Structures are given as structure tokens and as C-alpha cells.
Amino acid sequence: MKQFFKYVLATIVGIVISSIVIFLMFLGIVGAIVSSADKKEVKVEPNSILYVDLKQEIVDRGSEDPFKGFDFTSFQPNSPIGLNQILKAIANAKEDSNIKGILLELDAVNAGAATTEEIRNALIDFKSSGKFIYAYSDTYSQKAYYLASVADSVFLNPEGMIEWLGLRSEVMFFKKTLEKLGVEPQILRHGKFKSAVEPFMLDKMSPENREQTLTYVSSIWNQWVKGISETRGISADKLNSLANNMEIFNAKKALVNKLVDGLIYKDELIATLKTKLGIEEKKDISSIELKKYFKAPEVAKRKFSKNKIAVIYASGEIGMGEGDDDNIGSEGLSRTIRKARRDSSIKAIVFRINSPGGSALASEVIWREVDLAAKVKPVIVSMGDVAASGGYYIAAPATTIMANPTTITGSIGVFGLFFNLQKALDNKLGITVDVVKTNDHADFFSVFRPMTAEEKAVGQMFIEQTYQTFIGHVSAGRGIPVEQVDAIGQGRVWSGVNAKDIKLVDEFGGLTDAIKLAAEKAGLENYRLVELPKQKKLFEQLMEDMSAEAKAWMLKDELGLSFKAYNRIKSMLNNQGVQARIPYDIEVY
Template sequence: MKQFFKFMFASALGTFVSITLSGIFLIFIFFAMLTGFTTSTLSSLAESNEKVEKVENNSLLRLTLNKPITDRSSENPFENFNFSTMESQNGLGLDKILRSIEQAKTDDKIKGIYLDLTYIPAGMATLEELRAALIDFKKSKKWIISYSEIYTQGTYYIASVADKIYVNPAGIVEHRGLSSELMFFKNALEKLDVEMQIIRHGKFKSAVEPYMLEKMSDANREQMELILNTAWSSMTKEVSKSRGISVAKLNELADNMTIQDAQIAKDEGLVDELFYKDELLAELRKKLEIDSDDDINSISIEKYASTLKKKNKKKQEDKENAKNQIAIIYAAGEIRSGKSKGDIMGSETMSKAIREARLDSNVKAIVLRVNSPGGNALASNVIWREVVLAKKAKPVIVSMGNVAASGGYYIACAADKIVADEKTITGSIGVYGVIPNAQGLMNNKLGITFDRVQTNKHSGLMSVFKPLTAEERDIIQIGVEKVYTDFITKVADGRGMTKEQVDSIGQGRVWMGLDALKIGLVDEIGGMDRAIEIAQKSAKLDTYDLVSYPKLEDPFEKLLEKLTLNIETRVLNNALGNEHKYYKKLQSVTQQSGIMARMAFDIEIH
């Protein structure tokens, strides 16, 4: 009870402070503009975002990648802006990281790549595409060197492509295999006296298990083990190929956890040398063929990406008037009705983006980049319809990122071709309905009661302050079954399968990209570049320009939105400390209502 009021007070306080400080901020902006401060400051920020860096001769390209990697780079200088340092904390999106590595491959000024790796906050498929780009870079006969004090499993997976891997003598190389922990809310909801009334279809539809159980069901454990084993098998095979260490040996080392020690990691062949930073710099000078007292010319990939902008700007007028365009439409986040915001993919925003690309005669093909665990079933259906209409007008190719599951697969299934990474999490063809019943919370915990007047028998069906009757449960079950039947019908039509075939691999079951290929849910293994290549061939284009959708938000609107969200987050962090993340998760759980097509979990490699 005490903890509940702590949560409730923190949320209320966060909202109050957000509104108050947002108002103060707006007043500050107004007066600052009068003095010219804001204009000059914001202009300088925008200019810094547009600045094109100079690449010196005999340079190395430095990849740190310690900021979250999204599919699409932001052009907004205020994205993730840090007001304490007056600097943007933006990281590059995967799109510009891959293009930068590709350009460096043929850039005579770039002699090699230096991987300065500690932690890469990215999903498995993102790491896979990044690794593939580095392997392609090596075809230029240029070198890659990696160094770290601590290699996580994700960073080592990337580093394993390097010609030489170095680690600090007192450093650590993590290699222990993969695991996944799921959070269950059954007991917490019981303590709050909140009942999650659940109606589902599909024995594997694990999205509802956190509300019902205290641990994984056998069916969910089965699919989780398959996902992790498939991902680990793929990773060890790739590392084995790069480092010349057998898969059996890699598994033995993981089981024994013997290579955390840097010296043992070297003895077992996972790293080449134990270097302090000064020794690494000496090695880099040797690779660049410069004297020991010469400065090393290096450029970060963030700065190097500005040279990509320069090329785009030279062709901006041509790009706007180009007759051969491939539209990349980024469909990322949980699917909900309305407009996109933050990590939410709004059906209104996405439908508009697909429609604009369809109606633009200059756009000859569409690549729909899906990175979504799903969400609201109705919103997914709205987006799916626009994909169907677009497919009638021009080729539509889906590129799946880290996850394209449930509603994410729903919007993808109508495409001409579906391309997924080996480690993409997809499938989860299943549906569930959930209506919270907070009557106990209100009556027993807070002393709040409700009374109701209604015109018809089921007018109060969607109330969250009463339990469902048996008849009402049947009504919702019929709705869930209808949505599921509609879901598998759309998949069957899109994939050239029977409904029975889809149902046999559906039931809410989650698949990895490799397994999805075998059962017909995807057509090919590959990344974004491969999807663009297929789109080009499908549209029979010799040359083309790339255009991105949806159109980016106004930077100032985004700034105000971020300010409000950041204030609330800071207040909750101060009030709850480490419990903050659990509160946010529980808040997400209790806000779900209606019929959903969503996967329950996300997996990252650490």
C-alpha cells in the first residue's frame, strides 16, 4: 500500500512539474528570443548539426557506437539534447552508419577502421547488419583494429570481424551465452487489487502471461529456448569463422566462463594481444606508417557522416525532381491509433506516409522498414490496408529489423517480398484482449466507489471499474477469434498459404529470421541494403534516389515534447530510484486495453 501511494504520488508530481516547468520554459523562450539569446543559440545548434567535417589524408575511421542505434538518423539537433552541457546526445542511426562504412570502403583518405568498443545499445539484428557492413568493408583490403577494456558479448560479436583484437591487460572479455528474463506482474497486480481480464487466442501468445502467471508457461519456455539457441548458434558460427575457433570450443569456453580473464582470452585465441592504450596508439601509428611522435588523424563516424550530407545537398534539387525514387518508410515502435510520438507508431502517421509514397509518381518502389513488436489490432489493420493499396501501385518490399512481430508482422504480410535478418524476431501471429478491472483498487485501497446508469444491457462493457460477466467475456472472445481469423486470412493471402498452414505456425508463436525463412514467413535473409536492391530490380531502375518517410517532426515541437518527458522521467527517477523502470513497465501493463496483437518481450545482447 505504501509503495502504491509512492508510485501514485510520483506520477502525479511528475505530471504537475512537467506542466509547470514546460510553461516556465515557454516563457523563457519568449523572453530569450526578445534578447536574441535563443535565436543565436538555436541557430548555432542547427549550424553545428549541418557542419561538414574535413577528412584529413591518411585517416582512420573511429567507431564507438555507445549511443542507442535506431534505424533512422535524426536530423533534429534537439533530439536527446542535454541542457546541462548544452550539447546534443544524438547517436547515428543504422542508415547512416552503414552508408558511412560503405563510403569509407572507397575513400582514399580512410586507411582503416578503429573499433573503440565497450557497449553497443542495439538489438541482435542491428548488430548483425553492422557486422555484415564491416565484413564488406574488408573486401577493400583495408584493415580493422578493435580495442576495449571490457568486451561485452555484443561488442565482441562486432569486434570478431577485426584483423586484430586488443584488450587491456586487466580487461574482461564476456563470453557466457545468452539468457532472457521476463518480468511477471501477477503478484503486484494482486497487491494492487487490479484484475487483468484476459481473453486470448493462441497457446503461444505469451504477451498475456505476465498478468496471469508467476513464471513462463511450458509453451513460452519452448519458444524462448528456440529463439536464444538459434541466435547463439548463429553468433558462434560467425565468430568461429572469423577467429578460427571451433563452435564446440566456443561453447566449452562459455560453459566454463574461463575467458573473462584477459590473458586466458588471448591464450584461447579470442583476442590477439593485451595492450594498454599507449601500446594501442603505437600500433595504430605503425598501421598508418607514421612516426611515433606524429599525431594520428582520426575522425569519428558521427563526424564522417556529415560528408554524406554534403553529397546529398549537392543533389538536393535533383532529388526533389528525380523521376526514379525508392521510398524508405520507417515503421518503428508499438502500434497505436493516432499520430506517431516518441516510441509509438501511430496508424494515422504511418498511413499518411505510405499513402504519400503511393501517390507520388516519382516514387517507383517502397521499402517498408519494420521494427515493431505490434500493438493495437485495429491500428495494425489500418496500416495494413495502406500497404495493400501501395502494392497495387508499385513494388513494396519489407525489411525487418530487430523485431517485426504480431502487429508488426500484420502490417508486413501483404508486401511483395519480405527480407529479414537471421536474428530478427518475427511471427507472433496471435491476438488477445485485455480489460483491467480496477474495482478492487478503487473500493478496497482508495475507498472510491462507482455507480452506473446505462440504457442497454452491455452499455458498460468496457468499464474498467467492474468485472466482466460470463456473457461479456463471450462477447469479447468472439471479437478476439474474429480478429485472429482475419489476421491469419491476411497472412495466408499475402504469403500464398492456406489458413490452416498459417494457424499451424501461428497461435502466437515467435520465430527467429532463419526459422521464419524455413516456414515461409519471410522470403530472404538480408538487411536493409538487400531490401533496397530487390526494390530496385522490381522497379527496373538503373539509377535511383532514396527518400525517407514519414517526414520528420518540427525540431521545436520535438524539443518541447522531449522537455516534458525528460522532466517527468527525472522526477520519477528521484522518487523511485532503481524501481523507476519497474513502475514504467507496470504503468504500460495497466494502460493496455482492448484487442491487441503484440509480442511480450524484447531481446538485446549484453
């Protein structure tokens, strides 16, 4: 009997191991097929249109990992697309004689305000070729309409609508939740605007937070209104009046008020495109989707050059360690910058930052390498949707800082967040904790007791020292007095427009503009781009990402809209200690 169970157990273990191996082989084969397909060059037929649909998440840099964002329910790839890929594709389409125009079919744009701005500017540049852009949707979100407003003709479904109401920013507060759980947040901070900790200590915005939020949200709205006013020929006052009076929900009113050029159905759109392209009614339109066009051959290829410009991407929260595509690691990123500084073939660096900040110490480690690099070659910072707090910390020493008018930046401030779980464990679970210690403050950072007044004083002193270091770096990097940095600091968040006024930003522009400026600063007419950090090999990415993606998918499926709140709480719990971080996850609706 013993032998029988031994063989049964061995068989079960063998089946489990075999299943795992077969599953990994299957994923490897699928990954290899997808990877091979991605490398295959796409042929563009003459008299084609480029079809642009921006429903997929847009990140700064597209990933080569076929399982990034993989949907495990349908086993379909749903990977984010890179802004770098989109800008390159639109620029290529401008020169591609086979592409006659662009069709934007937009209802929502899965990107931040500054990313949307960069795509919009690329489309405006595309129009300088004389080629057309048409836009169509059943329903335009505000962000989608801002993008669509550059089109030569904007069309809407006769029963559709345009969401045109103004912008809002919503903040979720957890004070009462923590009280119910018996969790005590112990908060230290410098800066009356440093509101990253407010969700844990208040149940609504402080007056200072409300003031700064209204300022930057209004700045973004004014930028959108200005852009639409210029391309559609509608006054800013009229656009604000339409939003205040909720007049554009009806498609006919959108037409009357000149927000659209026609109310048509999809078949009528196709007929209109055929006429524009000179195609017979019975023939099909030749089109290519944006994501497929990424693989089309470059029309205006640069001559090979030994001179390089390195585009270094820094996306996500800042922490210690190596980091990955979604998070900035102090060790990994600082090593990348250091190698670029030492590489004599790299003549300039474009440092693309899209980060709300994070660990103050990790930011300091990265700052040091940026500072050293800027002393030997041009370092141009290109700010994405958000480059604030720690994200601004690492930008400060750059040669030039570029941002979009709708970039969120600043937040020059520091805070410390520690949780005391003593009451939660005792009252909710009946768990008590005792301690033996050799010295009075050996358990300073314990989560099982509150800090003493003396410990809070020491912690606050460390916060003040870190803040002074922060504003000192900004003062040295920007060439403005420390007192002035302190006045515009205090944790206050600014839009790109406001930041330029107070000298936190030098110029407006996107990634493409930053690359051009880097070439100019380095005195380069011919150069090639290298994107860093280097992305990992397919199988290496597969092994690292598979379990993480599956876990994230299950949580998203289970939590739905609450998944963002879960990530926010998890992030704050993981990042206890001294932080240089933006107040909260900023989303513009």
C-alpha cells in the same frame, strides 16, 4: 493596499512569462546553433582512421532534432544515432581514399541483435576494400565481441575480460503485485504461445512460452557462435565449451584461446596504429569520430535521377493517431504509404519495420495501405530487431520480406486485456463506484467491475474474429494455406532463421540489401533515396519534444533501472483492449 497587491501579482506574472520566453529563446538559439553545426560539411584529413564507438543508443533512423535525448543535467546532447547513418558512413569510408582503416573501441553496443548484425555485415563489406579494421576494449560484452570479431586484429587490455557466457532472456511478472493492489486482470486471448498477458496472470513462464523463448534465443546464440567461428577460426564446439566453463573472464585465457590477438594498453594500441599508418612516433594520428563522419561529403555520389525509392520507417508500438519518431500512428503512417503509392516518381518502397506490435485495429488500417501499395509497385519489407505480432501484420502483404537471422518476428496472435480496479479502490482507498445505465451492458468496458460470463464470451468471439482476419491476411500475403499459418501462428515468436524455414520471411538481409532488391524489382540502375515520413522542422520538434524529454529525463533519473518496468506497465495500462503485440520487451544479454 488592493492596488499594491495587484501590481505585485502583475509583476510576478510578468517575471514568469518573461522567464518562459527567455528560456524558449535560449533553447531556440541553442537548437539553431546545433542544427547549423550539423549541416556543416566535415573535412577528412589524408591518412585518417574512422573511430567507431557505439555507446549511444542506435535507432533505425537518426533524428534531426538536436534535443532528442538531450541530457538536462549536463546540458549536453546525447541523441540516438541512426542505423541508416552508420551504414551510409561505413559505405562511404570504404570508398574514401582519406580513410585508411577503422578502429572499433567497444565495450557495449547499445543496439538490438539484428541491428548489430547489420553493422557487422557492413564492416565485413568494408574489409573487401583491403582497408584494415582494429578492435580494442578494456572489457567486451558479448554483443561488442560479436561485432569486434570481424576485425583484422582484436586487442584487449591485459587486465580486461570478455563476457562470454551465453544468452538469456528475462521476463518480469506482475501477478503478485496486482494481487496485493487488488487489481484483477481480465484476459482474453487466442494462441497458446500468445504470452503477452502472462506477466499479469502468472508468476513464471508457461511451458509454451519457455519453449518458444529457448528456441529463438538459441537461434540468436547459434548465429553469433557461427559468425565468430568463421572470422576467428575457432570451432563452434570450442566456443560453447568456453562459455559453459566460464573460461574467458581472464584476459590471458582469452589470448590463449585465440579470441584476441594481443593484450595491450591504450598507448601500445596508438603505437601499433602509427606503425600501421606509417606515422612517425612524435606525430599524432589523424582520426574522425563516426558521428562527425556522418557529415563528410559522399565519395561515390549517384547521378541525379527523377526515379526514387522511398524508405518508409515504422518504429515503435502501433497505435491509432499520428504517431512520432518513437511510435507508429495508424493515421500518420498510412497517409505516408498512401502518398508514396500515388507518387509516380517513387518506383519502389522499402518498408523498414521495427515494432513489437500494438493495436489490432491500427495494424489493420496500416495493412490496408501496404496491401494497396504492393499491388502497384514493389514493396520490400526490411525487418529490424523486432517485427512481430502487429509488426508482422503490417508486413504480410509486401512483395518480399527480408529479415536478419537474429530478427525477432512472428507472434501471429491476438489478445484482449482489461483491468478491474473495483477491489483496489474499495480495499485500498475506500472508494466505491455506483452506476446508472440504460441497458444491461452499457458499462461493458468499465474498469470498476468485472466482466460477466456473457461479456467474456462476446469479447472472446471478437478475439477469434480478429485472429481469423490476421491469419487470413498472412495467408493471402505469403501464399500459404490458412491452416498452415494457424499452425505456425498461435502467438509463437520466431527468430529470423526459424521464420525463413516456415516461409514467414523470404530472404536474409538488412536495410542496404532491401534497397538493392527494391531497385532490382523496379528495374532501376540509377535512383535516389527519399526517407519518409518527413521529419519535422526544428522549432516544431522543439516545442513538441522539450517537455516530453524533460519529463522522461526526470523519471529515468528517479527510477534508474526500474524505468523500463515503469514503461512496460504504463504501456499495458494505456493499451487495454484488443492487441496484436509481442509477449514482452525482448532484450538479449
